[in-house]
């Protein structure tokens with residue numbers, strides 16, 4: 182892939198921004214007030230970041246934002262395709278818009294986009310059964326949103342743009358962030374790994390990285406605007422910089438961001454164990470702004486299942502990586518994702534997962550029961566295990582992890598941490614420590630968005646509580 186195929190041209194971005202202007206003219210004729218948009222995001226932080234870019238476009242078209250679909254002139258759902266459950270929720274919520282549109286606002290524009298819409302069978306279902314949806318586009322068309330909305334407004338017809346194409350990177354659009362002190366910063370898009378259960382490579386395209394200069398410029402702007410936490414985003418951040426050849430890898434990028442002036446912290450997600458290098462762990466250990474948290478999805482502890490999943494590492498490889506990480510950063514928290522009940526998984530395989538969980542001693546786990554995704558290799562694999570059995574394994578895994586998490590939490594009582602205070606509710610602040618642990622402390626709203634020192638006084642399984650401490 183050469184650079185021309187990866188990046189949307191400057192001219193095309195300018196053309197789309199001109200569509201923002203044209204759309205705002207049509208919108209001012211259609212509405213006698215400042216139009217309001219309600220944007221709801223399903224799924225991962227990558228989607229949240231895409232929504233922030235689409236909100237930037239909407240803002241440029243003259244929209245303000247509201248909290249309820251009932252108040253909105255435009256409703257946008259940015260959807261997720263990772264699990265069947267998430268898809269069912271989207272259909273339910275789209276269905277709920279129909280009476281709102283009929284009863285309250287006939288002019289309401291309903292927009293569906295994101296990973297789910299990039300799948301042909303879903304877009305077809307919307308076309309056939311949800312006639313009140315006005316605009317549908319997939320992940321590859323995000324940068325064309327202004328043009329698509331303009332066409333809908335001008336031609337007054339339904340617009341679908343879900344064709345499969347090479348995913349591109351579009352620089353130069355405004356970004357609308359709801360919070361200034363925590364920021365998602367995408368560094369790459371797509372994935373080349375084709376894990377056998379995962380739909381992402383099909384709906385988000387091949388791996389492609391943003392250029393370091395663009396990322397650094399955005400990071401500097403975020404810091405200047407008050408960002409205290411920057412989370413670098415990508416499906417597999419560990420392979421940053423390969424396409425196009427950026428002249429530096431993920432560790433190099435972290436070091437450059439770490440060197441920027443300002444009191445801020447760096448997080449990143451998601452790391453693939455197969456590409457997680459010792460260099461990266463050393464970089465984490467040596468960069469003072471990188472937090473002590475590594476999310477490293479293992480998915481399973483059985484080598485046989487890992488092979489079937491096409492993950493590219495063994496349980497031993499993973500354990501070695503964790504051992505090295507703990508050696509370099511004794512205070513590191515490792516978290517992970519685990520899929521229970523992959524097609525053909527046996528009790529013996531599952532026991533290996535439990536064993537791995539006990540050995541790594543994750544600080545927390547995101548556990549999922551396997552959900553088949555149409556079009557993936559795993560969806561065609563025989564799956565003899567009963568759903569009831571999978572449910573039992575799932576509960577067993579949660580129980581084992583809860584015990585480990587409780588032990589971790591208890592060991593923290595009496596310790597003091599620096600935490601970023603994220604919110605306040607009824608006089609209780611919620612902060613997040615370097616290890617990404619949530620802690621509640623009594624305190625004043627004015628501390629939200631700042632760093633504070635907190636001492637743990639009480640430890641539950643999921644959260645810690647404490648008090649503000651002197652520095």
Ligand code: SF4
Pocket residue numbers: 372373374375376379380381382416417453
């Ligand atoms: S690394 Fe695997 S699980 Fe992650 S996005 Fe790529 S294909 Fe999906």
